[in-house]
Amino acid sequence: MRDPREELLAAARAGDGVTELRPGLWLVTDPPSTARLLASPDAVTGRSAPRRDLTSWGPDGTATWMAVRRALRPVLTAPHLEPLLPAIAEQARRTTAAWPVPGVVDGVRAAVRLVSDATLAHLLGAPSATLSALVDEELSAAGRTRAVLGRPVLGRRSLDRARRATYDAVRHRVRADPEGLPALLAAHGFEEHHITLTVRTLLLSGHHVPASALAWTFHRLALHPDAQDQARAEALAHPEPGADLPFCRGVVRETLRLHPPVWQLRRQLHAPVAPLPAGATAVFSPYLNHRDAAAHPDPDAFRPERRHLRPAPGSYLPFALGPRSCPASRTALVQLTVLLAEVLKTHRLSRHRDPGPSRGVLYAPDGLALRVVPVNA
Ligand code: HEM
Numbered sequence: 001m002r003d004p005r006e007e008l009l010a011a012a013r014a015g016d017g018v019t020e021l022r023p024g025l026w027l028v029t030d031p032p033s034t035a036r037l038l039a040s041p042d043a044v045t046g047r048s049a050p051r052r053d054l055t056s057w058g059p060d061g062t063a064t065w066m067a068v069r070r071a072l073r074p075v076l077t078a079p080h081l082e083p084l085l086p087a088i089a090e091q092a093r094r095t096t097a098a099w100p101v102p103g104v105v106d107g108v109r110a111a112v113r114l115v116s117d118a119t120l121a122h123l124l125g126a127p128s129a130t131l132s133a134l135v136d137e138e139l140s141a142a143g144r145t146r147a148v149l150g151r152p153v154l155g156r157r158s159l160d161r162a163r164r165a166t167y168d169a170v171r172h173r174v175r176a177d178p179e180g181l182p183a184l185l186a187a188h189g190f191e192e193h194h195i196t197l198t199v200r201t202l203l204l205s206g207h208h209v210p211a212s213a214l215a216w217t218f219h220r221l222a223l224h225p226d227a228q229d230q231a232r233a234e235a236l237a238h239p240e241p242g243a244d245l246p247f248c249r250g251v252v253r254e255t256l257r258l259h260p261p262v263w264q265l266r267r268q269l270h271a272p273v274a275p276l277p278a279g280a281t282a283v284f285s286p287y288l289n290h291r292d293a294a295a296h297p298d299p300d301a302f303r304p305e306r307r308h309l310r311p312a313p314g315s316y317l318p319f320a321l322g323p324r325s326c327p328a329s330r331t332a333l334v335q336l337t338v339l340l341a342e343v344l345k346t347h348r349l350s351r352h353r354d355p356g357p358s359r360g361v362l363y364a365p366d367g368l369a370l371r372v373v374p375v376n377a
Contacts, residue, residue: 003357005263005287012288018275025281029288031295031314033275037282038314038322043267045324057197068198069327071188075181081122081331082242085338088118089241091127092342099372104352107368111215112136112208114339119206122331123181123199124173134169135203138162143360170203171196202328209261210332212364213318216259217252217340219365220302222349227251227304232348232375235341242338249337250307256318258302260286263363265320286317287363347372 011021017030028034037043044062057064074080092114099105116135117127124131141162146154174182174196181202185195221228234247265284272278291299295315296306319326326332343349349372355365 004359005285005363008264008285009288009291012285021283024279025283026276028276028282028284029292031289031292031312033314034284034289034317035314035321037267037269037273037276038265038284038317038320038325040269040273041323042271042273043269043282043322045267057194064194065201066323067188068185068190068194071185071190072181072198072202072327075123075184076328076331078330078334081334084121084125085241085334087126088121088335089338089342091117091121092339093346096343096346099347101347102371102373102377104369105372107215107218107355107365107370108211110370111218112211114343115211115214115335116207118335118339119203119210122335123202123206124177125180128173131166131169131173131203132207134162134166135207138166139204139208143362166200166204167196170200174199205326206328206332208362208364210336212261212362213252213256213259213332214336214339215365215368216261217255217336218343218349218370219355219368220255220258221251221344222351222370224302225350227302228344228349231304231340232344235344239345241342242334245337245341246307247304248341248344249333250304252333252336252340254302254304254306257290257296257306257316258300259363259365260290260318261363262318262320263287264361284317284320286320289315289317344375346375348375348377 008027011019011027012029015027015029017028018033019027019029021027028037095113095117099110113132116132120127120131138159141155141159144155145159171192174192178186181199182195185198190198221231231245231248231251234245238245263285265286267282267284269276269278269280269282276282290296292315293299295311314321317325319329319332349370352371353367353369355368358364358366360366
């Protein structure tokens, strides 16, 4: 089975950085054009159907979402997350303590569990198995839909059912405990419906995407035991959650370079943005830009020490760039670093089954299985 990223890589290598794939559809890989186009207010988010549904809130939906984005900022900053890190780390310890050791764990499932608990604790103050299962089901249902003429048709009913179930459960939670994020949004004048949609959007976005990043990180460290030892030594030397762990953070950043879970982005141009005309659809691929040898020498090599380098604009974009980039990029990095450190303090990871080529919208290490043993065994 051919990896879809390799096909895009071949198209990019045959082009010159801005390549017309078919009339109106452009692949943009040259870093300055990537940065310029993504930063432009005239480049409007165009997503795959299930993804578009996340923040498509009906008429005036984009304007409402952008106002919500601004209001949310204080929650998606490190100072908000820091006091929650001890509880997030403690929860991760409880989860990993239940791993069969020595034994084999499903890398993606393990990462989803760790990340979902952490995201719920960050946004709502505590994990919730019910919400986590509903979010998982909605994302799986979205992944099962099949589009006809760009609209999800097959599997649409089960997606609608799953979406209603998540919405109802989030609304119930917001009513039962309006403190924190719901209170912040209410103070900005948002009504219950938009507060519910916001929490749901954040829970969905903070589930499979960061979990894929964590699972890839596990895989990379299983492939590179020296880097794993170095990351573990750093985590053990600074055991308090939230301690500065530059090497562990470098491992996460380098993994996001090689394996950006959101490997493709689309934007539609409402006005010309050089070098493209109005009406064009631009496709960007963090995966391709991250493998550009000019920006990242020896691009296929895993080198956490690249953290000392400052990539040129448009050559490192796991969280996208511009007005519709990931609003949680900073907190996601902190969260993943803390989760990784907690796992490494107690467990050694090695290869059991490597992932196969990932064919979904998300670039995830499908099929990854890891052998885990206790550190002091
Ligand atoms: C390693 C972790 C993460 C990565 C790599 C990542 C990556 C991305 C990327 C590339 C986008 C832009 C997608 C596009 O333009 O089509 C995005 C959007 C978004 N992300 Fe993240 N993300 C991560 C974690 C999170 C977390 C933890 C949350 C929530 C707590 C979150 C919430 C969102 C939201 C709400 C959007 C939509 C923004 C908008 O449309 O204005 N992300 N993310």
